[in-house]
Amino acid sequence: MVSKDQTVAMLETIARLLELKGENPFKVRAYVNAARNLEASSANFSEIVENGRLDELGGIGEAIAGKITEFYQTGRLEYYEQLRAGFPDTLFELFELQGLGAKKVKALYDRLGIKTIAELEAACRDGRVAELPGFGSKTAQNILQAIEQRRKHAGRYLLSDATLWSEQILAHLKAHPDISQISVAGSLQRGRETIGDLDFLIATKNPSGVIDHFVSYGLIERVLAKGDTKASVLLQGGIQADLRVVANHEFPFAQNYFVGSKEHNVALRGRALGFGWTLNEYRIAPDPGARKGVKPIPAINTEEDLYHALELDYVPPELRENLGEIEAAASHQLPALVEWNNLRGAFHCHTHASDGRNSLEEMAAAARELGLRYLGIADHSKSSFQANGLDEKRLLAQVEAIRELNRQYGREFRLFAGLECDILRDGRLDFSNEVLAQLDYVVASVHASFTQPEAEMTRRIIRALESPYVTILGHPTGRLLLAREPYQVDLVEVIRAAAETRTIIELNANPRRLDMDWRFWKLAKEQGVKCAINPDAHSTQGLHDLWFGVLSARKGWLTREDVVNCLSLSSIVPVLNAKKTPPAAGANA
DNA sequence: GCCGTTTTCGGCCCGACTGTTTTCAGTCG
Numbered sequence: 001m002v003s004k005d006q007t008v009a010m011l012e013t014i015a016r017l018l019e020l021k022g023e024n025p026f027k028v029r030a031y032v033n034a035a036r037n038l039e040a041s042s043a044n045f046s047e048i049v050e051n052g053r054l055d056e057l058g059g060i061g062e063a064i065a066g067k068i069t070e071f072y073q074t075g076r077l078e079y080y081e082q083l084r085a086g087f088p089d090t091l092f093e094l095f096e097l098q099g100l101g102a103k104k105v106k107a108l109y110d111r112l113g114i115k116t117i118a119e120l121e122a123a124c125r126d127g128r129v130a131e132l133p134g135f136g137s138k139t140a141q142n143i144l145q146a147i148e149q150r151r152k153h154a155g156r157y158l159l160s161d162a163t164l165w166s167e168q169i170l171a172h173l174k175a176h177p178d179i180s181q182i183s184v185a186g187s188l189q190r191g192r193e194t195i196g197d198l199d200f201l202i203a204t205k206n207p208s209g210v211i212d213h214f215v216s217y218g219l220i221e222r223v224l225a226k227g228d229t230k231a232s233v234l235l236q237g238g239i240q241a242d243l244r245v246v247a248n249h250e251f252p253f254a255q256n257y258f259v260g261s262k263e264h265n266v267a268l269r270g271r272a273l274g275f276g277w278t279l280n281e282y283r284i285a286p287d288p289g290a291r292k293g294v295k296p297i298p299a300i301n302t303e304e305d306l307y308h309a310l311e312l313d314y315v316p317p318e319l320r321e322n323l324g325e326i327e328a329a330a331s332h333q334l335p336a337l338v339e340w341n342n343l344r345g346a347f348h349c350h351t352h353a354s355d356g357r358n359s360l361e362e363m364a365a366a367a368r369e370l371g372l373r374y375l376g377i378a379d380h381s382k383s384s385f386q387a388n389g390l391d392e393k394r395l396l397a398q399v400e401a402i403r404e405l406n407r408q409y410g411r412e413f414r415l416f417a418g419l420e421c422d423i424l425r426d427g428r429l430d431f432s433n434e435v436l437a438q439l440d441y442v443v444a445s446v447h448a449s450f451t452q453p454e455a456e457m458t459r460r461i462i463r464a465l466e467s468p469y470v471t472i473l474g475h476p477t478g479r480l481l482l483a484r485e486p487y488q489v490d491l492v493e494v495i496r497a498a499a500e501t502r503t504i505i506e507l508n509a510n511p512r513r514l515d516m517d518w519r520f521w522k523l524a525k526e527q528g529v530k531c532a533i534n535p536d537a538h539s540t541q542g543l544h545d546l547w548f549g550v551l552s553a554r555k556g557w558l559t560r561e562d563v564v565n566c567l568s569l570s571s572i573v574p575v576l577n578a579k580k581t582p583p584a585a586g587a588n589a
Numbered sequence: 590g591c592c593g594t595t596t597t598c599g600g601c602c603c604g605a606c607t608g609t610t611t612t613c614a615g616t617c618g
Contacts, residue, residue, distance in 0.1 A: 026601055030590035061591050099607090101616050136609055186618085199618085227606055242618080244605090257603095262618070269602045274594095280603055 004045035011035035017083040019102035033059040088115045097146040160511035162195035176213045178206035181251045185258035191318045191551040193514045197240040203251040214243045250282045257281035263322035318554040335559045342560040347376030348534035354379035355387040357539040366540035373569045376416040378443045381430035383422040416440040425449045427463025436469035441576040445474030454488035462497040468579045475508040475515040499527040509549025510536045521556025
């Protein structure tokens with residue numbers, strides 16, 4: 001049986017192959033749209049295929065539905081295999097190079113027989129590429145640079161790194177006197193977990209002066225492009241930064257456009273057309289081709305005005321992925337997203353008792369410094385010997401030390417005595433119930449045997465959730481962004497089990513993890529699963545990672561009501577005890 | 590290939606920059 005992910009990947013490959021064939025671009029887009037809509041759908045894939053309900057997803061018509069069904073039922077798709085046979089698989093790696101699209105890749109393949117990056121590099125060096133029609137020596141040079149860049153950097157960067165670099169560049173840009181408005185744009189502003197490049201937008205009456213100032217930034221390796229309204233540079237460290245400059249009255253349109261996402265923009269433009277308007281990055285104007293009455297255009301000075309003109313509530317940047325936010329904004333159903341200053345505490349912190357760097361007292365002081373009223377300590381358990389995990393004796397000594405500190409803190413602040421308990425290979429926990437019962441809460445996490453098959457891993461985790469002592473499921477997929485793939489686990493099943501067992505799921509705020517991924521929180525929320533934004537701090541500095549957790553939670557549509565560590569000190573205790581205390585007789589669940 | 594609040598045909602978001610051209614194609618966002 002074929003999975004949804006495999007089907008999405010197949011549709012994306014078909015789109016690329018059609019592009020290579022030089023097919024109608026709208027046909028290409030139809031496959032891209034179909035892949036995207038399928039991916040974003042939370043419906044049960046098998047069910048909708050088997051019941052012939054694929055067309056309900058939108059963007060999937062008779063032809064593509066037929067192909068998906070054939071692929072699902074037989075594990076093969078004749079159409080796909082014929083397309084694939086036309087081009088070598090290695091050709092796809094050429095698309096990863098900056099500046100190469102379908103037309104150029106096709107030309108390289110058709111005319112020079114180039115199938116791999118290695119062959120392309122050789123052809124650039126010996127001059128064959130420069131001689132191709134439509135190519136030239138500059139193009140060959142740029143391809144070589146793109147190959148070099150790909151070799152040096154994977155091309156994606158952590159949100160935390162991108163945030164730091166962006167703040168430095170912002171400080172540089174703001175030093176210019178002629179800036180009237182400035183904004184970060186792109187995936188960074190939308191809070192994506194990894195970032196491809198940095199985007200900045202400026203409103204000014206002095207475009208050339210501002211652009212000159214931008215390219216004078218100290219940490220630039222190379223200026224990639226510089227024109228009257230935009231410039232691109234490659235920073236030392238490999239990330240690209242783009243600046244776009246507009247006039248003041250254009251700023252809200254440009255801001256909306258460059259924050260994206262592309263899919264959100266396309267949807268907004270479609271909505272504008274429905275009013276008889278055409279929307280671009282500079283303005284909104286009557287659509288000259290409008291076939292019906294054109295609605296008068298209101299004054300627009302801010303992004304808020306723009307959304308309101310389109311009869312939408314303002315959509316925060318984190319939600320702009322065209323995953324339902326426009327429909328929600330139209331019907332006033334957008335959530336009031338959780339904010340940084342809603343946080344009252346945090347769980348899942350390590351101390352030097354296991355693999356952290358600071359003491360209980362230092363972690364508590366750092367938490368109070370951040371304005372938090374409570375902090376949960378959760379050092380590793382004994383099976384994580386690589387992390388100096390605690391055995392029963394050391395754990396219970398730590399519990400006693402925490403109780404003593406709490407007597408000193410009085411009502412001002414509280415440490416919770418917890419544990420990051422390993423979920424063993426078979427789903428059992430690393431400590432007996434007698435030991436776990438002495439703790440305020442338990443985070444249960446997988447730290448070994450990552451390679452189990454999906455069904456086994458899913459059963460393993462669900463078994464752990466069934467323990468009344470497991471309060472929170474820690475980093476549910478174990479992924480390390482840009483470094484390690486998630487282990488195979490059926491998150492939909494895990495979320496269902498968390499709902500049934502009233503287990504909280506962690507949003508691990510460490511920017512290398514951001515796990516559970518923002519894409520799954522909407523589903524979790526619908527099922528009533530609560531979130532704990534946990535810093536997984538291994539030092540006092542690590543508490544600041546909560547910032548990235550809040551950003552990801554916002555991206556997952558979560559409100560302060562969905563996040564348990566927004567609860568006050570007095571309200572959080574019953575939540576931590578909920579699984580251990582069966583509901584009172586006659587009480588509603 | 591998909592889609593429809595006048596459409597089952599004829600649209601499908603749109604502009605900047607580069608490099609190659611000599612008016613524009615390709616790529617990117």
